[in-house]
Amino acid sequence: MRTRTLRPHRRVAAGALALTALLALAGCGSGGDTDAKPHPTRRVSDEQAAAVPDDQASPATGSPAAPSKGPVLPDARLTPATGSFTARQKQYLHGRVPADMDPAAVLQVGQEACQRIERTAAHDRNAAVGALITGDVPSAADAIDQLCPKEKPLLKAAAAGFADGTRKNPKAGAYRALTSAAGCTWKALGVGDKVLASGPGTGDTRRVTAKIPAGTRTFVSSGCYAWLPA
Numbered sequence: 001m002r003t004r005t006l007r008p009h010r011r012v013a014a015g016a017l018a019l020t021a022l023l024a025l026a027g028c029g030s031g032g033d034t035d036a037k038p039h040p041t042r043r044v045s046d047e048q049a050a051a052v053p054d055d056q057a058s059p060a061t062g063s064p065a066a067p068s069k070g071p072v073l074p075d076a077r078l079t080p081a082t083g084s085f086t087a088r089q090k091q092y093l094h095g096r097v098p099a100d101m102d103p104a105a106v107l108q109v110g111q112e113a114c115q116r117i118e119r120t121a122a123h124d125r126n127a128a129v130g131a132l133i134t135g136d137v138p139s140a141a142d143a144i145d146q147l148c149p150k151e152k153p154l155l156k157a158a159a160a161g162f163a164d165g166t167r168k169n170p171k172a173g174a175y176r177a178l179t180s181a182a183g184c185t186w187k188a189l190g191v192g193d194k195v196l197a198s199g200p201g202t203g204d205t206r207r208v209t210a211k212i213p214a215g216t217r218t219f220v221s222s223g224c225y226a227w228l229p230a
Contacts (some may be wrong), residue, residue: 071099071173080104092146108144113140114148119127130226162229167219170212174230177208183207183223188216 019063078085078093083105092110097103116137121128131137132154144151157208161178162170177184187198188210196213209230212219221227 023047027108036208040168063102065128073097073099073101078103080107088146092142096142110139110143112145113143114151116140117144117151117154118148121151125154126152126178128154129157129161129228133161133178133226133228136161157228163226164221164224165172167221167227168217170216172212172214172216174209174211175227176230177210177221177224179225180208181223184221184225185223186210186219188212189218189220191217192219 002209003076022184029207072095073087075090075094075156078090085103086195089107093107097106098140117131117140120131128151130139141155144155164177185200188196190196195215197211199210200208210219210227
């Protein structure tokens with residue numbers, strides 16, 4: 001069975017290669033302890049996977065999932081070639097199956113998102129939370145909500161974080177980067193882009209931290225993958 005190729009988020013720097021490698025490992029193989037039961041499906045091609053709505057909103061924003069663009073299958077037609085979908089699976093599929101696509105193929109994409117998050121968390125919880133923050137596993141938020149709800153604590157943790165790059169009006173406080181790689185740098189900028197604090201992350205090789213002072217208008221980081229409150 002072909003699985004979706006994990007596309008690294010554009011903001012993931014080279015310093016996060018160890019974490020993305022874990023995600024790639026998590027994508028190898030099938031199975032996984034989810035509510036979803038397997039159904040015979042047509043093979044999911046790269047084109048089909050790309051057509052599934054990418055409704056992974058940033059957990060930190062709490063934004064609702066984006067509906068599928070264009071005509072979608074009505075709930076009455078959400079049936080697999082054989083067997084039946086569970087109530088939870090139908091709820092996941094509602095409004096997200098393009099009219100010309102097998103709903104079982106869309107379900108498979110969600111199941112694979114669950115499997116990747118579950119397997120990644122088994123190796124490194126920080127890597128799984130970082131993947132949710134950055135959107136490295138498309139559709140993972142909705143998949144977790146409906147297909148593998150036992151992973152909801154990961155979503156809750158991700159909601160407090162933000163991705164590497166530029167963050168406007170961050171909440172003041174101490175944060176830790178979800179990478180131990182060298183090269184993580186950051187700056188906290190105030191009015192007129194005045195540098196309020198900066199530096200490589202402080203701490204040992206297992207814990208890179210930064211302190212965002214009050215009055216910070218913009219927090220800019222590079223090579224840090226994602227941040228969580230320390």
